Amino acid sequence: MKKRSLALIVIFIVIAGLFSGCSQIDAAKVKLGLKNQDFEYIKEGRVKKVVIQNSRDRGYKFVVTNPVAISELYDILSDAKPVDSKTSLDSDYIFRLEEDSDKVHEFNYVVGLDKKDGGNLYSKDKYYIVTNRIDNDILNNFTDLRTPKDFNKLYYTFIKKCIDRYREDTKNNDKSIGININDDVDVAKYIFSYDLEDFRKSLPSNVKLLKDSNDSCDVKETVITTGYKAAGYADEYKYNGIEYDSIYKSIVTFYDNNTKDTKKYYMTARYKNGWNITISDKKSSDF
Incomplete structure (x- = not known):
């Protein structure tokens, strides 16, 4: 019985250490500008629906309500790098992150933009560089978009x-x-x-x-x-x-x-x- 209790304590200490380490790593990323805390409202579960609309074809949009998918979106957005300017290119998609309180966070997104061109995800006063994970993990998985060959x-x-x-x-x-x-x-x-x-x-x-x-x-x-x-x-x-x-x-x-x-x-x-x-x-x- 004592051995079992000791093993549980060791496991608890290891898990606690891992969580502590993750927190320290995240804090370091924030200080280095590699991570942001602007999307914590998603992590807190306040966003129940994400509407993604094509900017050129207003009739083409889809809705994400799956909590796992919304959590994946948080992982991507929290890793986005804040920058001082946005791209001069027109947006390809509009992301609307809707809270239960009828509060909406709206962002424009440019697909596949190179980092040197400025923020490819932006609102009225916030600009971020987002990796193409948002294309591969979100857009490709939740659209029925099948581009004609070549x-x-x-x-x-x-x-x-x-x-x-x-x-x-x-x-x-x-x-x-x-x-x-x-x-x-x-x-x-x-x-x-x-x-x-x-x-x-x-x-x-x-x-x-x-x-x-x-x-x-x-x-x-x-x-x-x-x-x-x-x-x-x-x-x-x-x-x-x-x-x-x-x-x-x-x-x-x-x-x-x-x-x-x-x-x-x-x-x-x-x-x-x-x-x-x-x-x-x-x-x-x-x-």
Whole structure:
């Protein structure tokens, strides 16, 4: 009996020491700026619901109420590093942390941002650098978002290829072109600010992404996705006797603000052991 009591005491001391050590480590992290105490209200159990909404597609949102998931979010946010400034990029998601008292803590979040670019999670007066754990552990686990195959590769390549085709057809090499993707609602949830920034940097000086659909430019290029199928979503797609397992379709319209001329292109990509891409100014049966 004495041996058993002694063993229990030893176990208790070891556990107490471990908890004490964790507390000391956490305190040291706070002092070093590696950990923050701004999200303790989550740890205290006051947040019962987290609403995560896509910033570009307001109809796309999901709700997290699972206590384990909310606890995981606390672990991630408490490890976020407070910084003095936020990124200049537009947010990809809005996080709303709702307390029982109807108090809401709202943060903007930019997916996959590099640390040198400033805080990628921010409210009106607080900025944090959050690791991509929030993408891998939270967003990927709780969304049904399945990005169409090679979306970034196709989407931005299509836009540039269409500009080349338009300049070749119209000989308008000197006119500035403004790219409008703000109205492309079907793929808005697949577009992220960091990818947009990379695309923006790759554009020549007389081509720009329009912040607003009505921003000034000589020629406006409007991109509207009319159909896509992510790999694994449905049965294979047959065209001209060939079965393709992925397809992406888009209509791109160029409008010259000076001459009022309009030029339209129909872009299709079909995947079967590689992409078969076509750009045509003639509307096919696909559309």
